[in-house]
Amino acid sequence: MVSIHTSRCPSHARSNSLPCGVHPLGMNIEEQLNRIKSSEATSTSLASQKLGILKDVFDCVEDWLKLSLSQQALSNEHRKSSVEKLLDGSLELLDVCGNAKDAFSQTKECIKELESVLWRRKGGDCCLAKEVEAYVSTRKKLMKIISKYLVNLKKMERKNSLNKDSNTEASLSMLRQVEEISFSVFASLLCFLSQSSANLKPRGWSLVLKLLSSNPVACEGEEDTNEMATLDSELLSLKSGKASSLQVSNILKRSDALESSLQEVEEDLECVFRRLVKMRVSLLNIVNH
Template sequence: MANPPVRSISLPSREHPCSVRIEALLNHLKSFQFSPSAPYESEIIQSSLAGLAELYNCVEEFMNSPSMQQALTTAKHAAGKLVEQALEGSITLLDSCNMAREILMTMKEHVQTLQSALRRKGRGRDSSIESTIHAYLSFRKKAKKDIAKCLGGLKRMEIANNVTNASSPPLDLSQDLLNIVKILGETSDITISVFWSLLKFLSLPTSSATKAKGWSLISKLVRTRLVPFEKEESKIVNLAANIDISLQTLLGNVQSNEVKVAQKMLETLNLSSEGLVAGLDCMFRCLVQNRVSLLNILTR
């Protein structure tokens, strides 16, 4: 399934100054949409998470500005319905963010264990590589199932958002409230898109076609003695999925060149995981703060 579509952004020019930055960030994040030829690259996802965190900070400032607070107070009943909708979706986003963060941290632990085992193998010591590989692949299999459930939740949220976006807003909403509705809707849409891409990066299935491509890539890396791995990396459809393939080649057939390929891939994945976890930590705090602000609107 393709990434959820993100609509073009265009807010009225006379809006609160913060809305100009929000519009720029939304359009910037939209430009990160992944092309079919190079989908789900970790660096792009990391940049998307950083931009998303900045967007949430701007939305927070926008919602807490005096003019917006006055608009929310004046139309408390209408605002309450809007906030309740946003709160419902916030749970799905928090769950998605937390799951991705936990999977990445567990993956990082497995990767470091694998790296240690492969280093010991390189020194000629018995490292029980096969049991370590089996543990990693078992984790990956379970993680893919968990991510599939999470993607289902994001898809349901996307459908609900589309229904809301297609319906006409109440006629009695002020321009300020209409702007809040638009900003919250666009922010929700782009968050779904970024999280969707991250989760797919972590869970792309290893189909027979992908596996064949992965084997071809691994063979090429071995033949070229790993000289330009960084250049070859851009050709990898999905790094995590290709590591699965690389590790499977080592089961019962550990060769020095194949160990070097796996070590290089694991090193890249380890570094990518660090950046992604840092981005998700920041995003989780932003989502919690956003939920607190929405709850404050309902309870004041």
Template sequence: MALSFHVRSNSFPSRQHPQATHVDEQLSRLRSSKETTTASSSSICQRLSNLQDLHDSLDKMLRLSITQQTLSQEQIEMILDGSIKILDLCNVSKDGLSQMKESLKEIESILRRKRGDLSAEIKKYLASRKSLKKSFQKVLKNLKTGHNKNKESLAVFGEAEAVTVSLFECMFTFMSGTKSCGKWSLVSKIMSQNKAACEDAENEFTRVDLECQSEKSLKIEDVQNLNSCIEDLEDGIELLSKSLIKYRVSILNI
């Protein structure tokens, strides 16, 4: 797709600015990775990194005088609203991951020391998981309601928002562990309807969920792997959040 701005004047130069070309290339890579890459913790972290780079590039584009001259006030406000929505998604993700990590810390300690009330900690962990899935259910419903609303007029900025939201939809599905969602069938149904939903394959989250159903099968190695996965996701989301904040400041400065 050739990158373009929908502008108020027909005097915008036909030749693309190099920064605009760079953003278009990044979007193409993100679209391609979404369509061809099987969801895994490593692929999601890579896409988070790519989104960080994309928003850094969008931030540079917004600083260009030609960009500021061609965006209408309505478009600027829509871009600003989109940035708030994505930051909210980052915060929901970080809060959920932080709760899970805290619960897993106690479970790992008991498994390592071989003493303590493992059953009680597993119950706390599963309760945390249930709360997390409910939060994701609410977020996904809101995303479905507002999807693609007036985004066609925003060209590259609207597409960047859509690609970013798509990743969070996939990440929420991945973190929910679709194979262990029997008690939360509504969440599974919503997620399975999403075109960007991850495959129903066992991952770090699903594996520990399943093992928690049978306390004796819970392995410390799987708990540690899940902790490592959570930390990687937290790092990726935190870096993306920082890029989004810079991007948002540039929007406010126009």
């Protein structure tokens, strides 16, 4: 699977004589965030690209937080309330990232179970109605969980947006932007898993879409299809009637590739989670210094 790995921040860019807006690290962070904004995760390869960029963003933020100028700006007593809000936001990001990782892990296991069944039924024509129904049942349960994750995520975004203060200090502004983009990336990943046939949408899904209507990430659209939606569609077409050996083989190939892709995204999310922990620890150290 194609994955773009962006370059790490230049280690020599540690001058603390420049304000955040024009410091090489700050400029690098802004550039990477703009790259994320300009892409949409409608496939696992693009999802990995976004996560790859996000990992680099957090690496840059970690280096930036080591600058004495950054530490002075964030430890200023007048900005204590704003920094505490960032700390609250970092905790919420950890929760959302963990939920996204769990969702990918559970979806991957669902597909592995499907593959196990299909391998046993691979030879000759066969009826897969029971197997497809079992997969559909599990997917519906997962979609219900994902819908809850998306609703909670949107509530966090709105709360953080309302809690913004009028402080336009560059350091705080940049960290808030990192937070907002991170929420957006996690939302796009959950939306990726939720793209499927209407037959798999849980009750109240239309309300979820309405809640997410202001989000730049589309969770549903006739023109937007991805590996999850394609696999679901192919399986549903086999719900009635017999499936040929060739059909089963094609589905196995598709599901195997998807499983590997989901595994890679899951691992990327684990890397992002660890970087979020490091960023939160760094912020805590600055505040408590």
